Structures are given as C-alpha cells and as structure tokens.
Amino acid sequence: MTTDSTLLNSEMELEQQEDLYQQLLSQTVGSLQAENPDSKVVRPQPGICVKTVSEKDKQKVFVNICQSNLVPPPPELSKEELVELLQSEDPSGYRVPMSLGEPHAEVDNNSQGCTAYDVVINQEFFQKCQGEALFQQFVIMVSLEGLENKYKLMLSREWKVLKNRKFLGSVSEQNIRTKSKPVIEELQPQETSSPIAKRPEFTLFVEPPAGVPEYLIAEIKLPGVVSSRSLVLDVGEDRLVLTARPSLYHLDIFHSFVVDQDMSVAQYNSSTQVLTITLPLVSS
Structure with a gap:
C-alpha cells in the first residue's frame, strides 16, 4: 500500500507532531455526569434515518429520528384524529414532545459531505409510529418543522426513509433538561470545554477520492493556536473530539466510517x- 508522504509530513514540525500524537486517544471526553440537577444524561436508541435536502442549496440533510423513554409521550391520538390533523392547514398544532440536537457534519456513502440532525421522541410513541405508516409520516413532518423553526432552515418534503440504515454517524450521549417540560426540549451535547469555546472550521475527505477509500482526512483550521501543546485530541472509531485550551476551540464530530485508532496520526502546521x-479506515 502506498501513501502520499506529502499529505502526512509536508511542512510539519516534527517536535509538535510527536507532542500531539502522544495525546491521541486521551480521555478528554469521558462519560461525564451532568452537574445540573435539572437535567439527565441520555443516550437515545437509533430509530429511523430520513434523507432530504435543504431547499436553499440542495445539500443533502439526514435526520436521525431516535427514541428514549426519558422524553415524555405526546397526548393520545387516534388514527381518525391523525387523518383529520394531516388534512388540516397546521398539523404541527398537535404537540409532540421531542428533543432537537445540534447539527453535525457527516460523510455519506458516496464520500460526500452532508449535515445530520438528531431528533429524539418518546420510545413507546416511536414504536407506535413504526406500526402505522400515517403516524410515521406525521412524526417526520413534525420533526422537519421543528428543525426548520429552530435552525431557520427550509427542508424539502420529498424525503426518503433509508431502509438499511437506522442513523447516519453515531448517536451520542447528551444532556436533556427535565425541570421544565416545554413542547420541544433541547438536547445539548456534553462538552468538556467552556461554553465560550468556538467551533472551528473543518473539512473531511477521503483518500483516494475514487475507488475504495483507505484514509479519512480531517483538516481543521485553528487561527490563533501557536503550538500543538495547547491541543487535546481524542480519536474514537467513528468520532473526533478536539479541544484547544484554554477554551479557545471545541469540536465534537461523528463520521460514518470505522477507523484504526492506533494507527491514526495528527500533525499541526504552526505556520x-x-x-x-x-485516519486509516478499517475495511469491512
């Protein structure tokens, strides 16, 4: 197997590379317990993955509709009431408690970048939706509307439920507020950095670009970071977590590949x- 040596070593400072590599696989993001007594930690279960596009730029968007018994169930709704609701001008008038997660960058099966969102609904209600096509259609519609309202999006209603995929990326452990019960509760990803930390610009791509991919490459822009000694990096099989201290940057992303953690290499170009x-990819 041949690799592009310029990709791995060009213009990189060897000492900084060694320092950062020692921090690979560090326990930066552990299983943190929520300090806020009004919140609970939840890892939702995968459910269905819905594929659509944004109306503005026609970029692919995936919605992971997940399930958890910590999300309260909606009011009882009969099939007849649902039919009337779907025929009304505002089907979202029936309030479905759900948690809307932050967008996360992913790579689809064609190695193209895309955006995914995690929506969590009550587990029993999700199972009911699986048995009734109308209920599933309704939940997807309400989920899209919830994401549009929160993130100022316009999503196509020509969506598709993926048959062989329950989610895109990986479902992460998150905090859910439990003291108050608004119609839509927000899920906030657990982070080790301060809330003032910024999310840096980054690019994900595979090498080689054609054929079977062998490497996943992440390029992260960190303006203002003068040395790799201020960086803490955690590499998981399908997750990257980067923190630039003190509270300068924080990045927590998932991807749809399985990587060889032990053979992964990180290099920082200070100029x-x-x-x-x-990230070498593990062949399936």
Whole structure:
C-alpha cells in the first residue's frame, strides 16, 4: 500500500507532531455526569434515518429520528384524529414532545459531505409510529418543522426513509433538561470545554477520492493556536473530539466510517495554523 508522504509530513514540525500524537486517544471526553440537577444524561436508541435536502442549496440533510423513554409521550391520538390533523392547514398544532440536537457534519456513502440532525421522541410513541405508516409520516413532518423553526432552515418534503440504515454517524450521549417540560426540549451535547469555546472550521475527505477509500482526512483550521501543546485530541472509531485550551476551540464530530485508532496520526502546521488528522479506515 502506498501513501502520499506529502499529505502526512509536508511542512510539519516534527517536535509538535510527536507532542500531539502522544495525546491521541486521551480521555478528554469521558462519560461525564451532568452537574445540573435539572437535567439527565441520555443516550437515545437509533430509530429511523430520513434523507432530504435543504431547499436553499440542495445539500443533502439526514435526520436521525431516535427514541428514549426519558422524553415524555405526546397526548393520545387516534388514527381518525391523525387523518383529520394531516388534512388540516397546521398539523404541527398537535404537540409532540421531542428533543432537537445540534447539527453535525457527516460523510455519506458516496464520500460526500452532508449535515445530520438528531431528533429524539418518546420510545413507546416511536414504536407506535413504526406500526402505522400515517403516524410515521406525521412524526417526520413534525420533526422537519421543528428543525426548520429552530435552525431557520427550509427542508424539502420529498424525503426518503433509508431502509438499511437506522442513523447516519453515531448517536451520542447528551444532556436533556427535565425541570421544565416545554413542547420541544433541547438536547445539548456534553462538552468538556467552556461554553465560550468556538467551533472551528473543518473539512473531511477521503483518500483516494475514487475507488475504495483507505484514509479519512480531517483538516481543521485553528487561527490563533501557536503550538500543538495547547491541543487535546481524542480519536474514537467513528468520532473526533478536539479541544484547544484554554477554551479557545471545541469540536465534537461523528463520521460514518470505522477507523484504526492506533494507527491514526495528527500533525499541526504552526505556520498555516491547520491541524491535519490522518485516519486509516478499517475495511469491512
């Protein structure tokens, strides 16, 4: 197997590379318990994955509709009432408690970048929706409307439920507020950094670009970071977590590949202030 040596070593400072590599696989993001007594930690179960596109730029969007018994159930709704609701001008008038997660960048099966969102609904209600096509259609519609309202999006209603995939990326452990019960409760990803930490710009791509991919490459722009000594990186099989101390940047992303954690390499170019992470892929 041949690799592009310029991709791994070009213009990189060897000492900084060694320092950062020692921090790979560190326990930066552990299983943290919520300090807020009004919240609970929840890892929702996968449910269905819905594929659609944004109306503005026609970019692919995936909605992971997940399930958890910590999300309260909606009011009882008969099939007859649902039919009337779907025929009304505002089907979202029936309130379905759900949690809307933050967008996360992913790579689809064609190695193209896309955006995914996690929506969590009550587990029993989700199972009911699986048995009734109308209920599933209704939940998808309400989920899309909830994401549109929260993130100022316009999503196509020509969506498709993926048959062989329950989610895109990986479902992460998150915090859910439990003290008050608004119609839509927000899920906030657990982070080790301060809330003032910024999310840096980044790019994910595979090498080679054609054929069977061998590497997943992440390029992360970190303006203002003068040395790799301030960076803490955690590499999981399908997750990257990066923190630039003190509370300068924080990035927590999932991807749809399985990587070899032990063979992964990270290099920081202090002149361009770009971190390059090379992740060998595990063949399925």
